[in-house]
Amino acid sequence: MTPAARHLAAALAALLPAQAAADCTHRVHEGRGYVVCEARAGDDLRLFLTAPDGRPFGSFERIDAALAAEGLRLDFAMNAGMYHPDRRPVGLYREPAGDSGALVTSAGPGNFGMLPNGVFCISAGRFAVIESRRFAAAAPECRYATQSGPMLVIDGALHPRFLPDSTSRHVRNGVGVAAGGQTAFFAISDRPVTFHQFARFFRDVLGTPDALYLDGRISRLHAPALGRSDPGLPMGPVVGRVVAAADAPPG
Numbered sequence: 160m161t162p163a164a165r166h167l168a169a170a171l172a173a174l175l176p177a178q179a180a181a182d183c184t185h186r187v188h189e190g191r192g193y194v195v196c197e198a199r200a201g202d203d204l205r206l207f208l209t210a211p212d213g214r215p216f217g218s219f220e221r222i223d224a225a226l227a228a229e230g231l232r233l234d235f236a237m238n239a240g241m242y243h244p245d246r247r248p249v250g251l252y253r254e255p256a257g258d259s260g261a262l263v264t265s266a267g268p269g270n271f272g273m274l275p276n277g278v279f280c281i282s283a284g285r286f287a288v289i290e291s292r293r294f295a296a297a298a299p300e301c302r303y304a305t306q307s308g309p310m311l312v313i314d315g316a317l318h319p320r321f322l323p324d325s326t327s328r329h330v331r332n333g334v335g336v337a338a339g340g341q342t343a344f345f346a347i348s349d350r351p352v353t354f355h356q357f358a359r360f361f362r363d364v365l366g367t368p369d370a371l372y373l374d375g376r377i378s379r380l381h382a383p384a385l386g387r388s389d390p391g392l393p394m395g396p397v398v399g400r401v402v403a404a405a406d407a408p409p410g
Contacts, residue, residue, distance in 0.1 A: 182400075183235050183382040188360045192349035194380060194387075195365065196235040196400075200285050200341045203401040206239055206254055206303040208246075215246040217393030219381040226401060234400040236381040237332050237345055238374055239279070240305040241271050242395025250291075250306030251278060252396055262306060264292050270372065273320060276308025277371045279398075285340030288369040305396050311335070311358040311370040321355040329375035331357045334398070335367030344370075345398070347380045 183196040198204045210216045210225060219236055226232050241249040249271050251262040266274045278294045280287045280301035287299060290313060291306060309318050311333055328351035335344045344365045348357060354372070361370035379389035381399070 183384050185385075186346075186360075186364060188364045189356065191352055191356060191360075193346050193360060194349070194382065194385065196237075196345045196380075196382060198286070198343045198345070198400050204281055204286075204303075204343070205399060205401055206252070206281070206305055207236075207397045207399060208248065208252065208254065208259060208395065215393065215395065216397060217246065219379075219388055219397070219399075222397060222399065227404065230404050231401050232404045233381055233383075234402045235345070235384070236397050236399030237347060238377060238379050238394045239334075239396040239398035240307040241269075241374055246393060246395040248305065248396050250276075250308075251294075251304055252306070253301055253304040255302060260306070262291060262295055264295050270375070271308040273309040273318075275310045275313060275318070276306065277310045277313075277369070278304050278306045279334050279336075279343075279371050280304045286336045286343040287340055288334065288336045288367075288371045290369075303398075305398070307371055307373050309354075309372055311354070311372050312362045312367060313369060315362065315368045317355065317358045317362065321353075321358055323355050325353040325355055328353050330378050331372065331375040332378035332380070333357065333361065333370055333372045335361040335365050335370030337366065338368055347378050 186193045186195050207216050207222050216222050223232050248260045250260055252259040266272050275290045277288055277290050281303040282301055330348050332347040361367045379391050381388045
């Protein structure tokens with residue numbers, strides 16, 4: 160979606176009922192725009208990977224089609240972690256049916272291996288972003304979990320390898336959890352940003368003591384309340400909030 164189309168979507172969203180767009184909002188920090196979607200403990204927040212036909216979902220549309228059979232749909236969603244060319248998750252991935260990958264705690268290539276990395280955990284009463292080695296030492300009960308990396312914010316501090324003057328910029332998305340674990344914030348940048356800029360947004364604007372990078376370049380958001388569903392190549396893991404079809408605005 161072009162910047163002009165995104166501005167138009169934001170203007171149209173302002174005409175929708177207040178509650179419909181309340182959980183996905185446009186925010187600006189240091190002149191850079193972001194969309195932030197909030198989930199609260201008790202929401203039906205899920206991870207999606209494999210469709211009923213045994214193939215990866217790959218798209219928001221296929222997830223919505225599967226949910227429609229149950230009278231449900233996605234309220235908002237985004238890509239939720241790195242994956243191999245066949246869309247298998249890199250690192251730990253957990254759904255109620257079981258784990259699809261093992262936790263990785265050693266350093267490695269790419270952003271995923273830039274330690275510390277972490278795990279986003281969805282449990283019955285709370286959310287958590289947990290550094291991977293802490294997770295290995297004392298794993299909480301997670302109904303859903305996805306590992307990614309690097310961490311953006313760790314105990315209120317930015318990842319030690321992020322450089323304020325970095326020139327590496329991409330459209331990026333990530334998740335941060337508020338103190339107490341009752342709210343998770345899913346953010347995606349409107350335009351390319353550095354790791355340092357993106358992490359500062361989580362720390363200084365969203366106030367999350369812990370936040371996790373989900374991916375960049377392929378980052379995509381599905382937010383019907385904003386008139387937005389980003390196209391692109393097939394995805395691996397996806398995180399999304401599920402609601403009754405009658406409770407969600409039309410796509």
